[in-house]
Amino acid sequence: xxxxxxxxxxxxxxxxxxxxxxxxxxxxxxxxxxxxxxxxxxxxxxxxxxxxxxxxxxxxxxxxxxxxxxxxxxxxxxxxxxxxxxxxxxxxxxxxxxxxxxxxxxxxxxxxxxxxxxxxxxxxxxxxxxxxxxxxxxxxxxxxxxxxxxxxxxxxxxxxxxxxxxxxxxxxxxxxxxxxxxxxxxxxxxxxxxxxxxxxxxxxxxxxxxxxxxxxxxxxxxxxxxxxxxxxx
Amino acid sequence: xxxxxxxxxxxxxxxxxxxxxxxxxxxxxxxxxxxxxxxxxxxxxxxxxxxxxxxxxxxxxxxxxxxxxxxxxxxxxxxxxxxxxxxxxxxxxxxxxxxxxxxxxxxxxxxxxxxxxxxxxxxxxxxxxxxxxxxxxxxxxxxxxxxxxxxxxxxxxxxxxxxxxxxxxxxxxxxxxxxxxxxxxxxxxxxxxxxxxxxxxxxxxxxxxxxxxxxxxxxxxxxxxxxxxxxxxxxxxxxxxxxx
Numbered sequence: 001x002x003x004x005x006x007x008x009x010x011x012x013x014x015x016x017x018x019x020x021x022x023x024x025x026x027x028x029x030x031x032x033x034x035x036x037x038x039x040x041x042x043x044x045x046x047x048x049x050x051x052x053x054x055x056x057x058x059x060x061x062x063x064x065x066x067x068x069x070x071x072x073x074x075x076x077x078x079x080x081x082x083x084x085x086x087x088x089x090x091x092x093x094x095x096x097x098x099x100x101x102x103x104x105x106x107x108x109x110x111x112x113x114x115x116x117x118x119x120x121x122x123x124x125x126x127x128x129x130x131x132x133x134x135x136x137x138x139x140x141x142x143x144x145x146x147x148x149x150x151x152x153x154x155x156x157x158x159x160x161x162x163x164x165x166x167x168x169x170x171x172x173x174x175x176x177x178x179x180x181x182x183x184x185x186x187x188x189x190x191x192x193x194x195x196x197x198x199x200x201x202x203x204x205x206x207x208x209x210x211x212x213x214x215x216x217x218x219x220x221x222x223x224x225x226x227x228x229x230x231x232x233x
Numbered sequence: 234x235x236x237x238x239x240x241x242x243x244x245x246x247x248x249x250x251x252x253x254x255x256x257x258x259x260x261x262x263x264x265x266x267x268x269x270x271x272x273x274x275x276x277x278x279x280x281x282x283x284x285x286x287x288x289x290x291x292x293x294x295x296x297x298x299x300x301x302x303x304x305x306x307x308x309x310x311x312x313x314x315x316x317x318x319x320x321x322x323x324x325x326x327x328x329x330x331x332x333x334x335x336x337x338x339x340x341x342x343x344x345x346x347x348x349x350x351x352x353x354x355x356x357x358x359x360x361x362x363x364x365x366x367x368x369x370x371x372x373x374x375x376x377x378x379x380x381x382x383x384x385x386x387x388x389x390x391x392x393x394x395x396x397x398x399x400x401x402x403x404x405x406x407x408x409x410x411x412x413x414x415x416x417x418x419x420x421x422x423x424x425x426x427x428x429x430x431x432x433x434x435x436x437x438x439x440x441x442x443x444x445x446x447x448x449x450x451x452x453x454x455x456x457x458x459x460x461x462x463x464x465x466x467x468x469x470x471x472x473x474x475x476x477x
Contacts, residue, residue, distance in 0.1 A: 084324075084326070084327045087323060087325075087326020087327040087328075087329070087337065088323045088326045088337055088339060090326070090327075091326070091334075091336050091337045095330075097330050098326075098327045098330050100327060107331075114333070
């Protein structure tokens with residue numbers, strides 16, 4: 001779960017992270033000390049949850065939320081503030097919750113429980129046309145893609161292979177945003193299925209080995225290491 | 234049909250709301266079923282009697298019982314009702330989050346704001362009502378979307394609804410009744426008199442059983458395999474979508 005915390009005081013951000021650590025696992029945090037930077041970042045790569053302080057110089061939490069809500073009515077916002085003053089206004093920006101500082105861990109726990117239960121874990125999939133039938137392939141079932149002449153071979157779990165007419169670039173943009181990495185002119189690999197890596201090879205969970213070409217070596221290794229160090233453990 | 238209630242100790246407020254609601258009803262051509270309560274105790278009594286409301290307008294400062302506490306009690310019966318606080322004081326806004334309020338509106342409310350609020354809560358209620366069910370379970374009243382239901386089993390008069398997230402809800406009722414309620418959905422199949430299966434989550438089909446995504450095995454009665462297989466294929470081709 002990707003969480004953004006915005007508070008002009010570092011100590012407050014730390015307290016919030018500590019509180020989150022005590023009630024949930026499997027999350028990553030991006031810290032911001034002002035609303036504008038948060039908005040920019042969210043626009044590029046949206047967060048699953050935004051925790052906003054309200055009293056901040058330049059742009060306050062409520063106004064940050066107003067800006068956010070212009071383009072995004074879905075991302076949950078939790079306000080954390082020392083002041084009760086903005087309660088009524090918080091409803092106008094569809095806040096998920098409003099917690100008073102210092103944060104009560106039980107209250108945060110109940111809030112996160114409610115948030116998680118509402119978040120339907122949408123199983124991610126990609127839609128392709130397979131033998132004329134529109135087929136959804138669960139991303140977690142795909143080990144890798146290989147381009148071969150005018151077809152793309154999808155290697156699925158249990159090393160099952162299916163051939164789809166098309167080019168790697170047809171799927172690349174989408175897959176790169178969903179945990180895949182390009183390691184070779186002809187290969188796209190699902191990082192979740194990488195068992196291990198050595199000099200210039202990825203070893204996949206199904207036993208397959210994929211060569212990493214020199215052009216992609218640096219970016220492929222970076223993508224893999226980013227994944228291991230920030231992903232849900 | 235959406236059912237609404239308002240509760241305020243101030244009669245003039247109740248009257249104003251009544252007028253606004255009538256205006257809204259005419260403007261949007263919607264029949265709204267509503268009851269006005271002068272005292273929160275009457276409202277609670279009605280809910281304890283089993284009456285369900287979709288939307289509640291609650292005052293906060295009332296003699297005797299505070300609206301937030303009333304809402305907390307109502308939540309123990311019903312986690313789905315949309316609670317809108319309508320009050321002269323901003324003081325309880327932050328607290329209102331603890332009872333999962335839909336909105337916190339300051340008095341006096343003008344027609345424009347009222348209409349906007351009603352539009353938004355109404356469309357939410359309507360969206361929820363399609364393809365979802367209100368279930369009276371041991372844990373209270375909850376709304377479950379048909380996409381959350383993997384399969385259901387009935388043992389005597391208790392329905393066990395297995396959700397995709399692994400939880401199981403218990404509700405008193407008959408499989409015939411549940412089956413009827415889910416009929417409009419088109420995704421559900423009754424392979425056996427004690428089972429209702431969501432075709433979206435069928436992983437495998439064999440002569441003996443249907444295996445669900447959660448790996449539960451639903452028995453197939455003798456001789457029904459072909460019928461079930463055809464129903465499944467029809468579903469898959471109708472949606473022209475298959476998930477691997």
